[in-house]
């Protein structure tokens with residue numbers, strides 16, 4: 001069962017998730033080393049203590065600020081799931097495009113260490129026994145996730161345009 | 166049926182439909198697609214799209230792509246220099262004309278260059294791999310930030326795939342801004358009122374007589390910082406001032422689509438502001454919506470004063486600062502760093518003696534570009550230091566050091582404070 005490995009508050013900016021001074025690093029294979037670089041959590045990630053599928057729980061406006069895609073790709077590198085009361089628009093879009101799992105769940109209450117199960121329509125905190133409904137993503141975004149991310153989706157569309165699919 | 170907001174009108178045109186509803190998902194065609202150094206990542210993703218297709222990677226329309234180097238100029242590391250080299254090669258191969266390299270005759274911050282060169286125009290759909298793409302709403306466009314992968318989609322097919330037609334917050338500003346109170350103070354006040362996520366997924370449309378009288382340079386400040394309230398875009402509908410700027414300053418000769426919202430458009434919310442009652446504002450660490458009147462934080466010791474960026478690096482900003490420090494000296498213990506937003510501005514400020522006034526007072530003039538705004542190079546802060554800056558973000562670590570603090574303000578507050586070494590009301 002996935003655990004909550006980090007709990008953060010409102011307005012976590014992309015400067016906190018992926019500081020600007022590492023922006024020359026762009027490849028998704030290289031960005032994860034700088035995830036939350038100014039926080040102790042970075043050490044936990046890099047030392048392999050955080051299993052794939054682990055959960056970050058956030059309040060409102062997670063990912064506000066810069067459009068830097070590294071903020072999504074660095075978390076995707078550890079296959080984290082982000083459950084937030086709300087996301088900033090560009091971050092949410094980047095996450096869907098790159099396949100970072102983002103769940104909008106406005107009423108979830110959870111602490112670090114809680115075991116949490118993400119279902120299709122609700123999030124269940126196994127530690128407290130409470131379940132909270134998920135706000136579904138808009139259909140168009142789901143289509144991109146279903147295609148396996150925006151690159152795959154665009155590739156399909158390009159092939160269609162050239163009568164190859 | 167209610168009329169349409171300006172965003173609905175622009176998106177209807179860009180999807181070839183008579184109207185669009187708020188909340189529906191559309192795929193508008195793109196008129197202008199802008200990137201800066203992060204074009205290097207866009208190129209990676211773009212080439213990836215074509216992998217295994219047997220098709221030659223080709224951008225949909227090179228004339229609609231603009232690339233401007235600004236974030237790390239001149240390159241601060243071999244990594245950046247290599248990325249820039251790769252972009253330069255791509256630009257050449259694909260025939261991208263609107264490319265602004267690191268040059269004193271045509272360079273600058275992307276958001277300033279796009280406006281100066283008349284690339285951003287009313288009615289356009291403009292996307293940029295930069296969150297402050299909202300700036301171009303000042304020209305009456307729908308302009309918003311997207312990620313690099315999404316831009317790869319735009320380069321491939323010429324449209325943005327899933328845009329939810331945003332609801333619009335109407336901000337009506339009437340009255341005359343008092344002396345010493347600038348567009349920056351107004352937008353800080355608005356961000357404070359709306360909060361950092363108050364306009365998330367929404368657009369801010371600016372109206373009122375204060376806006377009508379405001380030159381393009383001030384409108385750019387408002388739209389630039391709309392994203393700090395989470396807005397998809399800030400928009401000032403095209404009016405005489407927009408046309409004046411485009412014709413007289415940007416040298417645009419083609420027909421202009423002066424799209425305007427319907428009088429009976431439906432708004433999500435209306436915020437009315439009396440400009441005459443405003444004082445200078447300061448956004449305190451570490452969120453942009455932590456806004457206070459300058460009096461509440463006056464006396465706070467500052468170590469570095471920054472004037473510049475896509476928010477406040479224009480000629481009128483430099484002139485305001487110069488008029489305050491001219492003939493005087495910066496306080497000991499304060500560094501004042503000035504980043505003009507473009508080389509055109511730099512040249513104009515040079516000719517008018519503005520740069521001389523600043524340098525003689527003790528300021529350091531850096532080359533146009535993003536400079537210390539995003540903490541990559543030039544003007545990093547020491548542990549425990551405080552910056553007072555005319556830039557647009559004060560998130561923890563924004564200027565390169567999570568152990569420092571950044572306050573945001575107008576060029577007038579910044580310059581007045583550089584003389585005293587503490588946050589100072591420019592009206593005093």
Ligand code: SF4
Nearest residue numbers: 297474475535538539
């Ligand atoms: S000046 Fe700052 S906010 Fe503006 S584009 Fe550059 S980094 Fe971004």
